[in-house]
Amino acid sequence: MSRSRLRRRDEDVPRLSLAGITKSYATMRANDGIDLAVMAGEIHALLGENGAGKSTLVKIVYGVVAPDSGTIAWEGRAVTIADPNAARRLGIGMVFQHFSLFESLTVAENIALGLGDRHAPAALAPRIRAVAERYGLAVDPTRHVHHLSVGERQRVEIVRCLLQEPKLLILDEPTSVLTPQEADGLFAMLRRLADEGCSVLYISHKLEEIAALCHHATVLRAGRVIGECDPTQTSPRKMAEMMVGAAITEPRRVHPARRGATLLAVDGLSLPPDAPFGTALRDIRLELAAGEILGIAGVAGNGQKELLAALSGERRAPSPETIRLAGRPVGTLGAAARRRRGLAFIPEERLGRGAVAEMSLAENGLLTAYGRLARAGLIAWGRVDRFAAGIIARYRVVASGIEAEGRSLSGGNMQKFIVGREIGLAPSVLLAAHPTWGVDIGAAIAIRQALIDLADSGAGVLVVSEDLAELFEIADRIAVLYAGHLSAPLPIGEASTETVGELMGGLGQVLPAMEALGAA
Amino acid sequence: MPLRLELRPRPARAMLYLSPLLAATASALAGAMLFAVLGHNPLQALRILFLSPLDSTYGLAELALKATPLLLCAIGIAIAVRANVWNIGAEGQLTMGAVAGGGIGLAFGEGGGAWVMPLMLVAGMAGGAAWAAVPALLKTRFNAHEILTTLMLTYVAAQFLGWLVHGPWQDPEGFNFPQTRQFAAAATLKPLIEGTRVTLATPLALVIAVLAALFLRRTLAGYRIRVTGLAPDAAAYAGFDAAGTVWFTLLVSGALAGLAGICEVAGPIGQLLPVISPGYGFAGIIVAFLGRLNPFGIVAASLLMALLYLGGESLEMTLQLPLAVPGVIQGMLLFFLLAADVLILYRLRYVPSRSASSVPAADHV
Numbered sequence: 001m002s003r004s005r006l007r008r009r010d011e012d013v014p015r016l017s018l019a020g021i022t023k024s025y026a027t028m029r030a031n032d033g034i035d036l037a038v039m040a041g042e043i044h045a046l047l048g049e050n051g052a053g054k055s056t057l058v059k060i061v062y063g064v065v066a067p068d069s070g071t072i073a074w075e076g077r078a079v080t081i082a083d084p085n086a087a088r089r090l091g092i093g094m095v096f097q098h099f100s101l102f103e104s105l106t107v108a109e110n111i112a113l114g115l116g117d118r119h120a121p122a123a124l125a126p127r128i129r130a131v132a133e134r135y136g137l138a139v140d141p142t143r144h145v146h147h148l149s150v151g152e153r154q155r156v157e158i159v160r161c162l163l164q165e166p167k168l169l170i171l172d173e174p175t176s177v178l179t180p181q182e183a184d185g186l187f188a189m190l191r192r193l194a195d196e197g198c199s200v201l202y203i204s205h206k207l208e209e210i211a212a213l214c215h216h217a218t219v220l221r222a223g224r225v226i227g228e229c230d231p232t233q234t235s236p237r238k239m240a241e242m243m244v245g246a247a248i249t250e251p252r253r254v255h256p257a258r259r260g261a262t263l264l265a266v267d268g269l270s271l272p273p274d275a276p277f278g279t280a281l282r283d284i285r286l287e288l289a290a291g292e293i294l295g296i297a298g299v300a301g302n303g304q305k306e307l308l309a310a311l312s313g314e315r316r317a318p319s320p321e322t323i324r325l326a327g328r329p330v331g332t333l334g335a336a337a338r339r340r341r342g343l344a345f346i347p348e349e350r351l352g353r354g355a356v357a358e359m360s361l362a363e364n365g366l367l368t369a370y371g372r373l374a375r376a377g378l379i380a381w382g383r384v385d386r387f388a389a390g391i392i393a394r395y396r397v398v399a400s401g402i403e404a405e406g407r408s409l410s411g412g413n414m415q416k417f418i419v420g421r422e423i424g425l426a427p428s429v430l431l432a433a434h435p436t437w438g439v440d441i442g443a444a445i446a447i448r449q450a451l452i453d454l455a456d457s458g459a460g461v462l463v464v465s466e467d468l469a470e471l472f473e474i475a476d477r478i479a480v481l482y483a484g485h486l487s488a489p490l491p492i493g494e495a496s497t498e499t500v501g502e503l504m505g506g507l508g509q510v511l512p513a514m515e516a517l518g519a520a
Numbered sequence: 521m522p523l524r525l526e527l528r529p530r531p532a533r534a535m536l537y538l539s540p541l542l543a544a545t546a547s548a549l550a551g552a553m554l555f556a557v558l559g560h561n562p563l564q565a566l567r568i569l570f571l572s573p574l575d576s577t578y579g580l581a582e583l584a585l586k587a588t589p590l591l592l593c594a595i596g597i598a599i600a601v602r603a604n605v606w607n608i609g610a611e612g613q614l615t616m617g618a619v620a621g622g623g624i625g626l627a628f629g630e631g632g633g634a635w636v637m638p639l640m641l642v643a644g645m646a647g648g649a650a651w652a653a654v655p656a657l658l659k660t661r662f663n664a665h666e667i668l669t670t671l672m673l674t675y676v677a678a679q680f681l682g683w684l685v686h687g688p689w690q691d692p693e694g695f696n697f698p699q700t701r702q703f704a705a706a707a708t709l710k711p712l713i714e715g716t717r718v719t720l721a722t723p724l725a726l727v728i729a730v731l732a733a734l735f736l737r738r739t740l741a742g743y744r745i746r747v748t749g750l751a752p753d754a755a756a757y758a759g760f761d762a763a764g765t766v767w768f769t770l771l772v773s774g775a776l777a778g779l780a781g782i783c784e785v786a787g788p789i790g791q792l793l794p795v796i797s798p799g800y801g802f803a804g805i806i807v808a809f810l811g812r813l814n815p816f817g818i819v820a821a822s823l824l825m826a827l828l829y830l831g832g833e834s835l836e837m838t839l840q841l842p843l844a845v846p847g848v849i850q851g852m853l854l855f856f857l858l859a860a861d862v863l864i865l866y867r868l869r870y871v872p873s874r875s876a877s878s879v880p881a882a883d884h885v
Contacts, residue, residue: 336759
């Protein structure tokens with residue numbers, strides 16, 4: 001790879017340079033005197049934990065948010081970027097984490113709308129094809145967006161930016177929705193773009209990616225620039241420590257030598273989708289042993305939500321025998337009954353599902369621990385308070401105390417509390433959905449360690465995650481959910497990113513890939 | 521519009537408790553303006569409205585009497601609303617409670633013993649609960665929204681009562697007036713204090729308010745209701761039975777409204793009439809929110825609302841103002857309360873026109 005080209009020469013005028021950018025919100029300073037320079041043709045990483053101020057900074061560059069103070073210079077000229085239209089006129093394009101496409105319109109129609117001026121979609125189609133071909137982006141302008149996979153949708157957003165021939169392209173966590181193969185395609189395209197002189201500002205927290213792709217990295221912490229580095233020369237661990245501001249010890253997984261007794265068994269579970277655009281589960285089979293961590297990989301929208309609802313009991317299976325918990329049939333039991341039999345569940349959404357935003361941490365502890373914190377229908381508030389205080393202390397939850405409302409916590413701290421609560425129930429089987437999604441590195445490590453410890457104590461842990469690196473780090477076996485079907489699990493020693501990535505993209509599957517993904 | 525509502529990061533807690541007082545003050549001021557426009561001395565009118573009912577023991581007793589059905593209805597409504605179940609048909613449940621309990625009283629006539637009264641109270645609660653069971657069934661079975669069904673059943677209940685007192689239950693010696701016989705002595709709630717009309721219903725309602733507060737704070741069932749109302753997905757995740765919560769809250773609020781109904785007809789009214797309530801069930805909605813859905817707050821709010829009823833009657837008698845005037849003030853009270861709550865939870869911000877104009881689809885703001 002020719003990624004270590006030296007692009008920074010002092011005599012060059014930066015394409016974009018920020019000086020002293022400061023932006024405060026009511027309770028916190030999101031950006032605090034940030035200086036940043038992006039050179040022409042440079043792929044510049046913006047690294048930082050959640051809440052470090054990355055998103056605020058790029059929103060300022062793209063004219064969505066106005067800074068309180070500081071200056072922006074574009075190709076050496078001081079500019080004020082009043083709104084996204086002004087940013088686009090300068091030549092700045094941005095691909096957001098969440099797409100803004102109309103499901104019922106075609107690709108060309110969506111792009112025509114996004115371009116703002118009056119463009120006939122039909123006239124745009126050849127231009128779309130030309131750009132797509134030039135950068136190796138497979139996009140068909142006549143297709144309807146609701147048929148497209150998440151990766152394809154992202155390509156539509158990128159093409160929309162590229163049609164405006166940007167000089168700076170901003171991407172916010174672009175690979176979070178892609179398979180490894182799709183991510184490789186994206187990187188190839190970005191390298192091509194950079195070779196042609198376009199600058200790229202790349203937000204991510206995946207350090208391996210940044211090492212492989214970016215020429216230069218600026219690390220933010222708590223709204224300030226902590227340092228800069230050449231990611232090709234700096235180890236991912238070093239970068240992580242810069243982001244966190246402390247030394248990092250990754251959890252260690254010692255894979256158990258023998259499989260324990262089967263704690264959770266699913267035998268031929270099929271369920272129709274329960275919502276429009278939902279995914280049907282097709283003949284799911286899995287076994288989870290005591291002491292084991294089973295990882296389930298897959299791109300979002302391939303039935304993860306449906307599988308978890310069926311396993312947790314929020315949706316019931318057609319027959320009791322389909323799902324067995326410690327050998328006993330539970331398929332038709334509800335969530336409360338399965339909890340009583342030793343199942344615990346860390347859901348994907350924290351506020352509103354895993355916790356109640358308006359309730360105190362003490363009350364949120366009670367949410368699933370009511371079985372042990374209430375007697376004869378009466379709540380033992382003393383025990384409730386102790387239970388919550390124990391979680392806060394044990395998992396280092398940053399909160400003002402047990403009376404703190406759920407919504408006052410950051411996402412990572414709320415997640416630590418929920419993980420602590422579910423593990424605190426001493427479950428025999430724990431289901432964990434995206435346990436470290438959006439959580440900063442320090443908290444993520446603590447959560448992974450907690451899952452490993454739980455498995456080591458003899459519980460079965462099933463982890464659904466889109467983060468392959470995480471699954472490879474903690475899982476003993478890994479299976480892939482694709483279009484509602486679960487592949488046979490592979491021992492982690494026999495699995496590679498490539499094999500799992502192929503399964504995530506639907507290789508070896510009979511069903512048409514696009515149709516299933518379009519439901520995402 | 522250059523003005524925009526923004527969620528406040530931290531709403532002031534104290535203000536949330538003070539807003540009912542703010543709303544009451546604002547309603548009094550707006551009421552004063554209304555009186556001035558109608559050609560009366562606003563201070564004098566306010567004095568009649570708010571103070572004259574309180575200047576005698578009898579007046580205070582009447583206040584407690586009026587507050588009792590409001591309190592019972594509002595407690596039930598608050599428990600349901602806490603679970604995000606919008607029972608706005610307490611008026612109908614109150615009517616059916618009066619019909620069911622009153623029916624027992626009429627059936628036994630003069631022949632009943634001391635057990636008639638408890639039986640009537642139980643029948644009243646059962647009647648109200650049965651009337652609320654219909655929306656519960658429609659909601660859990662067919663997903664029909666309870667706001668519509670509870671409200672519509674209120675009018676059915678009113679018509680049913682009207683048919684009974686004009687038809688089968690009409691007093692044969694009543695000169696064809698639309699009314700039933702007077703309840704017998706055993707079927708009547710007697711005044712607790714000589715010279716007033718306050719019955720056992722008032723202390724009973726206070727006990728129920730205390731029990732409701734304990735229920736919401738101390739029991740798992742109360743906790744389930746609060747979780748269901750605040751975050752239904754969290755309730756499903758925790759394994760709480762959503763349909764069970766709908767049934768429970770509707771039956772409880774129906775039973776309490778029914779209790780209010782039977783206590784009214786067996787107490788101060790003494791018989792069934794075509795109209796037995798000046799809208800206690802509807803005013804109970806205002807009382808529930810004015811009391812912050814908190815049973816103790818509701819006790820205070822029900823007294824305030826009762827004062828408006830009594831003061832309205834005094835205004836009618838002394839200044840010949842129509843009864844619609846206190847109705848308007850009731851409405852303003854709810855309006856100001858909701859407005860105060862919006863401003864406590866949100867702040868009004870002036871936004872320069874640029875950001876307020878539409879932003880192209882590609883931009884997330």
